[in-house]
Amino acid sequence: MSRGELPELTAHELSDLLRSKAVSAREVLSAFWSRLEEVEPDLHSFVLPCRETAQQQAAAVDERRARGEPLPPLAGVPLALKDIFCTRGIETTCCSRILKGFVPPYDAHVVERCRANGLLFLGKTNMDEFAMGSSTENSAVGVTRNPWDLDRVPGGSSGGSAAAVTAGQAVVALGTDTGGSIRQPASFCGIVGLKPTYGRVSRYGVIAFASSLDQVGPLTRDVRDCALMLNLLAGRDPRDATSIDRPVPDYTAALSGSAKGLRVGLVREFMEYQGIGVDEEVEAAVRAAVDRLRELGAETGEVSLPHLDYSIPVYYIIAPAEASSNLARYDGVQYGYRSPGTTDIIDMYRKTRDEGFGPEVKRRIMLGTYALSAGYYDAYYLKASQVRTLIRRDFDRAFERFDVLVGPTSPTVAFRLGEKTEDPVAMYLSDVCTIPVNLAGLPGMSLPCGFSSDGLPIGLQLVGPPFGEETMLRAAYAFEQSTGYHLRRLRPVESHEGRRRAVARASTG
Amino acid sequence: MRLTPEEVDHVALLARLELTAREREQFTTQLNSILEHFEQLRQIDTVGVPPMSHAVEVSNVFREDEPAPSLSPEEALANAPDRADDCFRVPRVLE
Numbered sequence: 001m002s003r004g005e006l007p008e009l010t011a012h013e014l015s016d017l018l019r020s021k022a023v024s025a026r027e028v029l030s031a032f033w034s035r036l037e038e039v040e041p042d043l044h045s046f047v048l049p050c051r052e053t054a055q056q057q058a059a060a061v062d063e064r065r066a067r068g069e070p071l072p073p074l075a076g077v078p079l080a081l082k083d084i085f086c087t088r089g090i091e092t093t094c095c096s097r098i099l100k101g102f103v104p105p106y107d108a109h110v111v112e113r114c115r116a117n118g119l120l121f122l123g124k125t126n127m128d129e130f131a132m133g134s135s136t137e138n139s140a141v142g143v144t145r146n147p148w149d150l151d152r153v154p155g156g157s158s159g160g161s162a163a164a165v166t167a168g169q170a171v172v173a174l175g176t177d178t179g180g181s182i183r184q185p186a187s188f189c190g191i192v193g194l195k196p197t198y199g200r201v202s203r204y205g206v207i208a209f210a211s212s213l214d215q216v217g218p219l220t221r222d223v224r225d226c227a228l229m230l231n232l233l234a235g236r237d238p239r240d241a242t243s244i245d246r247p248v249p250d251y252t253a254a255l256s257g258s259a260k261g262l263r264v265g266l267v268r269e270f271m272e273y274q275g276i277g278v279d280e281e282v283e284a285a286v287r288a289a290v291d292r293l294r295e296l297g298a299e300t301g302e303v304s305l306p307h308l309d310y311s312i313p314v315y316y317i318i319a320p321a322e323a324s325s326n327l328a329r330y331d332g333v334q335y336g337y338r339s340p341g342t343t344d345i346i347d348m349y350r351k352t353r354d355e356g357f358g359p360e361v362k363r364r365i366m367l368g369t370y371a372l373s374a375g376y377y378d379a380y381y382l383k384a385s386q387v388r389t390l391i392r393r394d395f396d397r398a399f400e401r402f403d404v405l406v407g408p409t410s411p412t413v414a415f416r417l418g419e420k421t422e423d424p425v426a427m428y429l430s431d432v433c434t435i436p437v438n439l440a441g442l443p444g445m446s447l448p449c450g451f452s453s454d455g456l457p458i459g460l461q462l463v464g465p466p467f468g469e470e471t472m473l474r475a476a477y478a479f480e481q482s483t484g485y486h487l488r489r490l491r492p493v494e495s496h497e498g499r500r501r502a503v504a505r506a507s508t509g
Numbered sequence: 510m511r512l513t514p515e516e517v518d519h520v521a522l523l524a525r526l527e528l529t530a531r532e533r534e535q536f537t538t539q540l541n542s543i544l545e546h547f548e549q550l551r552q553i554d555t556v557g558v559p560p561m562s563h564a565v566e567v568s569n570v571f572r573e574d575e576p577a578p579s580l581s582p583e584e585a586l587a588n589a590p591d592r593a594d595d596c597f598r599v600p601r602v603l604e
Contacts, residue, residue, distance in 0.1 A: 016542050019567065047581055084565060101573045101588070103587070103588060105585070105587065106580075164532040177601070192574055195564070197564075198564035199565045199567070211565055212515055212564065213564075221531035238572055241567075242563065242567060244567070287524060310553065313547045313550050316543060316546075316547070323543040324524060332590055333599055335588035335589065335590075336588070336590070337590070338591065344600055345602050347586055348600050349525040350525050350526060351523075351527055354526055354527040354528070354529075359532075362528075362536075363536065363540070366517070366520055366526070366540060369520050369523050370512070370516075370520045370540070373520065374598060378597055380547065383550050383551075383555060385560030385561055385563075386558040386560050387555060387558075388561040389559055389561040390553070423540060424539055424542075425533050440564065441563070442564075454554075466564075
């Protein structure tokens with residue numbers, strides 16, 4: 001194995017090499033850093049690379065290993081962090097002008113966990129401002145491009161994290177998922193992304209978007225890495241009162257390779273929202289995946305969850321309502337940007353927020369403020385919260401018959417940059433398959449299940465009952481190991497045109 | 510339910526946003542189109558359905574009331590756009 005090939009590996013493969021001392025953490029970092037710099041001008045996955053931090057962490061891992069100390073399994077593994085996680089001493093902006101210059105005085109719980117486990121922080125990744133978006137085009141610091149086709153979006157909002165893992169700039173990444181922001185970019189980039197059950201992972205130190213929907217989860221290259229990351233992230237944290245006190249299993253123990261006896265239900269409403277079907281190639285890949293699971297010993301069937309047809313309006317009332325309240329804290333007083341030269345406090349608030357927030361964030365604050373305002377609360381927020389109950393009940397009923405539900409992660413493959421930026425509703429519809437899972441608080445994941453005729457990845461979504469991460473991982477692992485879609489890797493090349501050729505090779509090879 | 514430009518201004522004030530004329534016009538159109546999309550919820554019978562506020566039922570979560578370390582004033586003020594001694598400074602609130 002040459003050093004240049006290290007960025008092609010998974011975290012568990014790197015972990016084995018590190019443990020056997022075949023490579024040092026410093027060598028791993030150096031290989032990934034070269035890759036990062038090589039492809040970053042094309043992709044713009046990162047908003048803040050953190051070379052020095054990573055170098056110190058790598059040196060610390062190597063020293064501990066040299067002293068013969070027992071190290072956690074992912075010590076020395078390169079990690080990318082979405083810019084939504086507070087990182088002590090490292091600027092954290094949520095890709096918003098309003099948080100420019102904010103240096104958190106503390107770490108998010110999940111960041112603490114990653115530090116304690118010896119992961120190397122390669123940097124903060126690009127995202128839609130305050131995680132509001134499905135393409136990473138709403139970032140205040142520019143777009144990220146999809147490594148499979150530079151004219152396309154990587155998905156969003158965790159688009160930088162997904163692109164970084166796909167292109168070998170990091171091997172694992174953390175994202176957040178409020179309506180699909182881990183699963184949809186994982187799908188668009190051909191990697192694995194998992195949103196845990198609401199409450200499985202602490203949200204402490206994660207910049208809030210919609211608090212009843214937000215969850216933290218990993219983006220990885222294969223299912224085993226995903227399970228390893230979940231081992232590290234999950235668990236009760238007293239600083240997040242909604243995090244659940246429940247034992248954390250070893251998720252890798254679920255990776256038996258067998259789907260025998262699993263009851264798998266294809267959700268009709270994932271394939272067709274309000275009568276409009278997903279793309280033909282997406283549908284074909286998902287149906288083929290269900291067939292494959294059946295060949296692997298699963299019992300498969302179809303199920304209808306009728307209230308999923310109302311997911312988009314329910315979500316776009318609840319999420320902006322919660323966001324309008326959460327984002328009230330950005331007022332130019334305690335941190336971040338303040339509009340200069342104002343003499344009146346209300347004027348200061350309004351100018352600061354007008355200049356600090358981008359258009360999508362303002363749109364959602366406006367929508368949420370309106371939905372919660374006097375006279376409209378019952379018609380919008382209350383109504384949406386009641387329909388949310390009906391959506392959850394549909395899922396509960398489906399889980400009486402099935403162990404795991406499946407469908408596409410997104411109705412399409414990665415779309416083109418600029419294709420949906422002028423039409424908010426069209427953009428919102430790209431999360432139609434993932435949003436219901438957040439509304440119901442369930443675990444969901446995406447893994448690659450094929451490629452379109454253009455060579456773009458297609459994602460299969462799995463959904464489990466509350467705390468059913470192990471069942472989901474078991475089905476995902478059996479599918480992955482029998483198909484091998486996760487093994488297709490991109491090779492970085494110098495030019496845009498060169499990369500297109502490289503993509504074509506990868507998808508026919 | 511049509512949202513007028515005047516209502517958009519009122520919501521902007523509630524949200525402490527200041528919209529340019531262009532934003533005001535854009536938001537009026539876009540918010541109306543989004544609100545129109547919401548109308549379909551009216552078709553659903555929700556009589557007697559409890560609203561869902563959290564995904565997992567959690568009752569009161571208590572902890573011991575014990576002092577623990579917190580941010581020092583210096584750390585808390587380190588990111589302030591403007592400060593005076595140990596306080597955040599803002600434009601005059603009262604005349």
